[in-house]
Amino acid sequence: MSQILPTYTPSRPAPSYSASPLPNEARLESTPRTPGEPPELGSIVRKWNSLTLILKDQDLSERQPSYGKNSIINGELGVSGEKMFSVSVKLEGRLTLSIADAGSSIITLISEKYILFKRNESSSPRCPNVIPFSISFPATFVDDNRTRKLPPSYEALFYGISALCVRCVYMLNITITKKRPRFSLWKPTKTYRIQVNYRPRARPNRPVLRCPSIFSMLKNVPEEWYQVITAMQFRPSSGLDPIQCHFLIPSVQTFGLADTIPVHIQLIGPLKSLRHFLPPSQLVGGYAHSESKRWSRSRTAWGTPTVRVSLIRQTSVTISGKTSWRNFNLGDGKVWAKPPLASPTGCVLDGDPDKEVTADWEGEVRCRSDVKTSGFNVGNVTVQDYILFILTPPDERGCPLQQLRHTHPIKLVTDTWIEEGIHPQDI
Numbered sequence: 001m002s003q004i005l006p007t008y009t010p011s012r013p014a015p016s017y018s019a020s021p022l023p024n025e026a027r028l029e030s031t032p033r034t035p036g037e038p039p040e041l042g043s044i045v046r047k048w049n050s051l052t053l054i055l056k057d058q059d060l061s062e063r064q065p066s067y068g069k070n071s072i073i074n075g076e077l078g079v080s081g082e083k084m085f086s087v088s089v090k091l092e093g094r095l096t097l098s099i100a101d102a103g104s105s106i107i108t109l110i111s112e113k114y115i116l117f118k119r120n121e122s123s124s125p126r127c128p129n130v131i132p133f134s135i136s137f138p139a140t141f142v143d144d145n146r147t148r149k150l151p152p153s154y155e156a157l158f159y160g161i162s163a164l165c166v167r168c169v170y171m172l173n174i175t176i177t178k179k180r181p182r183f184s185l186w187k188p189t190k191t192y193r194i195q196v197n198y199r200p201r202a203r204p205n206r207p208v209l210r211c212p213s214i215f216s217m218l219k220n221v222p223e224e225w226y227q228v229i230t231a232m233q234f235r236p237s238s239g240l241d242p243i244q245c246h247f248l249i250p251s252v253q254t255f256g257l258a259d260t261i262p263v264h265i266q267l268i269g270p271l272k273s274l275r276h277f278l279p280p281s282q283l284v285g286g287y288a289h290s291e292s293k294r295w296s297r298s299r300t301a302w303g304t305p306t307v308r309v310s311l312i313r314q315t316s317v318t319i320s321g322k323t324s325w326r327n328f329n330l331g332d333g334k335v336w337a338k339p340p341l342a343s344p345t346g347c348v349l350d351g352d353p354d355k356e357v358t359a360d361w362e363g364e365v366r367c368r369s370d371v372k373t374s375g376f377n378v379g380n381v382t383v384q385d386y387i388l389f390i391l392t393p394p395d396e397r398g399c400p401l402q403q404l405r406h407t408h409p410i411k412l413v414t415d416t417w418i419e420e421g422i423h424p425q426d427i
Contacts, residue, residue, distance in 0.1 A: 048192050051174060052078035055196075062197075065172075069150075069200040073135040077116065077174065084127035085177040085188070087117040091135055092173060093198070095151065097380060098165040102322040107380070109141045109150060110170065137198065143379060151376045153197040154383065156315045158326040166315055166381055170198050202374065203415035204254040214248065214264045214362060225264075226251040230406050232391055234273070238400035243269035243277065245404060247389050256416035257367045257374065263309050263333070265361040265389065272353035276401040277305050277393050306392035309333040309365050312407070313375070316382040330385070330412075333365025367412065374413045385412045 021027050039059040046053045054076045055065045067073060079087060093109030116131045140147050154168040177189045209224050226249050231242040248264040255261050267274060311330040316323060338360040365387065375383040386407040393401040 046192075046194055050080055050190075051176065051192055053174060053192070053194065054078070064195055064197050066197040066199050067137045068198075069137075069139050071137045073133075073137060073172070073196070075133055077131040077133065078129060079127060079131065079176060080129070083179040084117065085119050085179055086115065086175075087127065087131060087177075088175045089114050089116060089133055089135065090173040090175065091137070091170070093141070093150070093168070093170045095378070095381065096165070096167045096169075097317050097319055098163065099317055099319050099322060099324045100161065100163040102319040102324070105319050105380070107143060109168070110138060112138075139200075146379070148378050149376070150198065150200070151378045151381070152199050152373050154373050154376075156326070156328065156383075158315075162324065164315070164317055164324050164326050166317060168381075170196050172196050199372065199414060201415055202413040203256060204252055204259075204413065204417040206252050207417045208250045208252060208255065208259060208261070210262075214262065224251055225249070226253060228406070228408050230404065232267075232277070232404045233402050234276075235400045235402065240273050240276070240400065241270055243267050243273050243401075245389075245391065245406070247406065247408070249387060249408070249410070254411040254413060257371055257412055257414060258416055260364050260366045261311075261333075261387070261410075263335075263363045263365065263387070263389075265307060265309075265335070265363070265391075267359045267391075268356060270354050271357050273401075274357055274359060276399050277391070278359055305394045306390065307335045307337075307361050307363075308388075308390040308392075309335055309363050310388045310390075311365055311367060311412075312386050312388050314382075314384050314386065316384070318380050330371055331365060331367045333363050335361050335363035337361050371412075372414075375411065385410055 039061060041057055042060045044055045044058045044060075044065050046055075056074045056076075058065050065073075073091070077087065077089075090113040091110050093111075095107040095109055096104070097107070098104040112135070114133065114135060116133055117127045119125065119127070139150055141150050142148075151168050153170060154166065156164070156166045158164045172194050173191050174193075175189060175191045179188065209221065214225075228247040228249070230245050230247070232245055233242050234240040244267070246264075246266040246268065248266075249261065267277070310332045313328045313330050314325055315328065316325040373383075375385045377383070387410050389404070389406045389408075391404040393399040393403065396403060
């Protein structure tokens with residue numbers, strides 16, 4: 001016998017919560033989501049001639065109101081109740097895209113209007129001077145009959161011949177309508193706008209292990225590292241074998257925007273190949289005499305090889321079937337050479353040119369402090385983060401060794417991983 005299930009009604013959002021105890025309460029235990037002191041929360045106030053807007057539970061260090069996934073916009077409106085016909089609040093979100101040779105597109109993410117007050121002609125109630133409101137920030141939107149995650153507030157503007165522009169903006173619009181006096185020309189309806197930030201939070205599923213030496217960690221916990229293997233190529237006319245490049249990054253491959261990402265770079269190849277990249281001081285015992293004399297005629301003749309690591313963000317936009325993309329630097333890292341090991345694979349003076357040798361670098365990289373948004377993908381717009389390795393020989397024009405640029409995709413999220421139960425004072 002079939003039964004009709006009751007109609008499902010979504011539960012109401014949880015009330016706003018404050019970690020600060022009341023005068024008659026005491027804090028027994030605390031597990032904050034982010035390290036350090038919690039942000040100072042308060043109310044952001046915006047005033048106009050006939051309207052005052054108060055947004056509660058805001059980080060006072062931020063310039064604009066910010067909200068996360070499934071968060072609640074709690075606020076109050078201060079208005080003059082005389083001659084007030086209606087008061088409404090509208091939450092709007094728009095994703096504006098533009099490509100130089102493909103036109104532009106506007107995608108509506110949110111358009112939700114809430115009537116806070118409306119005068120009834122029969123009873124004609126007076127509008128209250130203070131109107132509280134509470135609006136849920138949705139977590140998804142519908143595009144081409146497909147439900148997608150709501151993208152964070154984001155702006156990327158690249159001008160020039162092949163311009164590319166992306167703007168994801170959220171606005172809170174307050175519209176008030178007053179009774180217009182007879183024979184008056186002024187408009188009875190006026191809208192006030194304030195921009196709000198949408199920043200959904202996320203954090204890695206496990207931490208990045210710290211160790212004074214990556215070599216010791218590779219032996220003890222090799223699963224904590226992810227290895228990328230590629231090669232530096234020589235020009236075909238040189239007849240030299242390529243140099244194998246091993247890039248190691250933490251295997252979690254998801255990092256907080258404030259995390260410092262450790263990296264390790266190792267070059268492996270025949271001595272005669274590495275001679276075209278490394279200066280004599282970085283090889284054990286230096287180069288063979290013939291090579292040393294050829295490259296030591298002047299300091300500028302040899303120069304210094306470049307080993308760089310950085311974070312880049314690629315913004316890709318598709319309009320009318322045409323895709324365009326641009327890269328943006330998120331931060332440059334630091335790299336330092338490791339002393340060569342005294343092992344059978346090390347290089348010795350006048351050694352066998354075909355003997356395999358190694359050279360190592362360690363480093364770290366992190367985002368700039370002004371980066372607040374993580375990557376996202378909403379179909380027509382993809383924002384993907386990468387870690388970029390650049391190996392440049394000392395003389396790009398005269399050296400047969402070619403520059404290597406290798407990118408590896410990673411995921412940057414808003415928060416840093418924290419082990420539950422550990423208080424910041426215990427770290």
